[in-house]
Amino acid sequence: MSFTLSLPRVDGTLEPYRLSGTPIVRPAAVPAFNRIAYAAAHVVSDPLADLQPWGRPAIDWEATMAFRHHLWALGFKVAEAMDTSQRGMGLDWAGAQELIRRSLAEARTVPGADLACGAGTDHLAPADTRSLDDVIHAYETQIGFVEKEGGRSIMMASRALAHIARSPDDYRKVYGHILRQTKDKVVLHWLGDMFDPKLKGYWGSEKFEDALETVLSIIEDNRAKVEGIKISLLDNACEVALRNRLPDGVLCFTGDDFNYAELIEGDGRKYSHALLGIFDAVAPSASKALASLAAGDVATFRSVIEPTVPLSRKIFEAPTQYYKAGVVFLAWLNGHQKHFTMPAGMQSARGVLHYADIFRLADRANVLDKPELAMERMKAFLVTQGF
Template sequence: MSISLSLPLADGGTEAYALVGTPTLRPAATPSFNRIAYAAAHVVSDPRRDARPWEAPAIDWERTMAFRHHLWSLGFRIAEAMDTSQRGMGLDWAGAQELIRRSLAEARAVPGADLACGAGTDHLNPADARSLDDVIRAYEEQVGFVEKQGGRPIMMASRALARIARSPDDYRKVYGRILGQAKDKVVLHWLGDMFDPQLRGYWGSQNFEPALDTVISIIEENRAKVEGIKISLLDNAYEVALRNRLPEGVLCFTGDDFNYAELIEGDGVKYSHALLGIFDAVAPQASQALALLAVGDVATFRAVIEPTVPLSRKIFEAPTQYYKAGVVFLAWLNGHQDHFTMPAGMQSARGVVHYADVFRLADKANVLDKPELAAARMKSLMTVLGVS
């Protein structure tokens, strides 16, 4: 039976859109990959208890944990309490602590489940940082919390450090201190200012080459404590340049939500592992593609994963930091939550035409798991937003 609905166009008109996608089948057993694949997972808000969504957003912990089981069942590791879960944009450090505690406890009860946890300085207001020691103490608190809970840290980029650092040596000092104290290996996180404008000039330069030199020097000086680095600059040439300079045994995790398909596949010699927010939204398709890549079926890997790339580019279009809205929108369309609300009301960060474009591209990429439900929910959203 054909499913169709009316969707808005950029010129103010509407069009009749008929769905064309086919839902992706779930694997009979948890698949195996030949790439490490972290999905950065979102949190589910609880609108029934959300009295102050901008100040103290309520979280639906049951649905939030259920979504992590969904990702684990598809073979993914989870990157917990990252920017996809609205760290610093709705989820504060107290909320992140609760999320980390719950997710680590949940993982211990799931055979084979794995996750790493974001540790940053977001409880320190950048304007209140007076010295590098303030930044170091903030990192120590969060890394220490993750390790005390039995987790592995992902050392997130720091807004406070970006504000107060005056040279690459300041970054070397802060990262050297934290990595030197770490109990085990840590994943570093290079997040571009398109994701967070407050990170402009990170690593001590607004230009890529000197910033890369600083990153490589930090990794080489602390090689025994660095598992790898996630790079999110939305430029595959930058990622390849980093990947080619990493010391032996240090992994490159793509965070490039524009070019992940080719970066994960690699150039025949080197490839990237993955730590991606888009894998939250396209988990079944990415899982199927990665399982195909693991058995050498590159052609079908491309056929499955490449249609998700235009969808990801739309979700992550500028202003890129609002991509979380598209991720949660698809979770709602696919029945993982029964509402389209987000911490701090972030669903309002995108407009009706953007959501219509995401809907079309998700359908064409076979991302809509339950087409009838997705169409019904889309129609209800269009009504609320004034599209007849």
């Protein structure tokens, strides 16, 4: 088989491209890491069962659960029902409950498998939010569900709270009320407005320095209930500023899909753990890199993970909230699902040039696990786009 195909360029012409990457070899056993590493996982739609793909999309549960096994086998914990699974952008709270229930049950069948589940307020429309108590009750509903199913919660940022809050004290009230009653420690979630424009001004300020003081005060007041905080601002300086001021025992989880390599490695004094959507797409590479770091082989860590960063920056380029399309595109190219369709038709959120760039960068990063299959599928995709 020829490993050359024609890819479109921005000027409207086609260029021959020959694959050069080498797939990452899977580990013989589940590897050990010296960083906590969550991969935020996507869901696989079921186009043959979709009666309302924009309203209530059908999920292929078998393929969705198989992908979790893929991540667990590579040593990752799973961050379940997060924004990577299209929470609030194709997967509603009813679908998230089913996803959480199934994933928790599936994890119990796998020795050592672990996950934490996103719990937020997405069943409460911001426009219907009348008071902070509405937000509190919504959080109680979702965290209560996760705890009843035997899971641990990631307390997701709330669109409803961003809509109704008028000051940092409103955030302190809501978070304090919830954290005082959670059964287990939770991971907080600082998601920037580049991921969700409706979260602009979260923590009561659009200024990072003021928001930082608010979130640190919430953590300090409730440190016995906070395992850590995921920060996703795509600004490594902001993450380091937070990381340096966290109380002892409270972990920083990088959600920076632009700068994760250097943040995970650390500065010789402190480092970040990981809770990343890009790990869904580059799991074999990230697994090998993290195992190498744990073994003290920093050179291999860098050589494996750094080529994935340009790919990640392409996938997460503005408008960043549509990054899920690139993640699922790679899952399809790598054979984890039979089709390239997504809940709510989100595959249409990116254009053919974006997907062509992802293909090139994935090859250069050694992320195409099955080159022949990826070639066949990329060619078929280009035909549907008129090439």
